[in-house]
Amino acid sequence: MANWSDPQTTAAPYATAAGARAGAAYDAGLRSYMLSVYNYMASGVLLSGIVALLFSWGGETSMAASVFANGGPLVWAIILSPLAIVFAMSFGQNKFSTGTLQVLFWSFTVLMGLSLSTLLLRYSGESVAQAFFAAAAGFAGLSLYGYTTKKDLSGLGSFLIVGLIGIIVASIINIFTQSGTLALIISIAGVLIFAGLTAYDTQRIKSMYQYVAGTDMVGKAVIMSALTLYLDFINMFQFILSIIGNRD
Template identity: 50%
Template sequence: MEEYVKARSTAGIRSEEIDAGLRAHMNKVYGTMSVGMVITALAAWSISGLATTTDQSAAAAALPNGTLLTDLGYAIYASPLRWLIMFAPLIFVFGFSAMINRMSAATAQLVFYAFAAVMGLSISSIFLVYTSFSIVQVFLITSIAFAGLSLWGYTTKKDISGWGSFLIMGVIGLIVAMIVNIFLQSPAIMFAISILGVLIFAGLTAYDTQNIKNTYLQHAFAGDQEWLGKAAIMGALNLYLDFINMFMFLLQLFGNRE
């Protein structure tokens, strides 16, 4: 909040302009994130539909739950390619974060939308595992929780920047635990991972929202308009990841399986 006070009192810009700029920036962040969510949902739903069939003669394989897979479905869900698809979003994020300084804001936005489509491919299997009703139900629960946490992060006067290191360490621990559990296949470990995942990404939602706000105020004070556009894309990416991960962990906890 110190940046906010400093910007309003010493920047030479009227407080109304600071407030209007901040609102426009946050609207861009949430708008970009929302478009990304729509792309992910459409990609996941479309791919899951193309990957399955009801024609036994045309099926390339069948999942343990009896779902028949097309050739595309076999490649995505049953062949070794599935490992690349599983980790593709993680690789994409690291690459995007490393290269964004070399991109224009418009290019960064297009790359973000491409990432959202890749994420849709990666999580498309949820339509084969969980009922459509439970997916919608958990999505609504996640939306309400996300909105409340983000609003708190935006409005609170408490400085929660100190949460960052702890939460990032938690994310790294989750990734390691999930990789280990791929081989162990322990339901108990998966249950613990899901609970911790929800808590960690709930905290990150509030933390990232406050960080986006403070980042805007720092760069608005410096007059760095080019970076503000990129900052909005990175902010949208961070909140998008918080939402997606919280949704996936809640789905593992409360989703009804087919």
């Protein structure tokens, strides 16, 4: 005899269907969230590249060459302003509105473009292009790994942060020693560390979605995540360029 009155037999299909719909909705939201992060990050890199190209246009007669040759407060403003914006966004993200974070993000990418223009004056165009595409290929592969892997990369984060601090200390020391060997070691270590951070940060950003999904924090999370991946890519690009770049 069919047990048509048993609530367990009638509720199970509906519960399964509801769970499947919820899972599909979550997956769709996650894809949209990650796509927004990558779009912001890629747009920021593109904007920085355009600004760097325009600012350095003309080589030795460019505005960049004139500004950096003369030195002064403007140079320090170009160098330090991006760092100040990163700190402001990091510590003020809970207080700032999404619109304010957007303005800060785009301002940061413009200022980074001004700073990166020196690379176009220092290295050949072919070297810059090679380093960029190498960094882009590496970033894409590592970010995909971080997104798809089932392995927990959280333990890797602490190790990478310690390595990053080591690079900063070594770079400060090399300002005074001017050692070519140490500079090469720093560059190789920098590529490896930011390669690892790309995978680690991607997994962390993906995991973050479950906490911000359906809240007004999504927009802020997208911008801050894009900033993180932007920094991973730009640093990896610069370290690669310092290894393979040919100076003009």
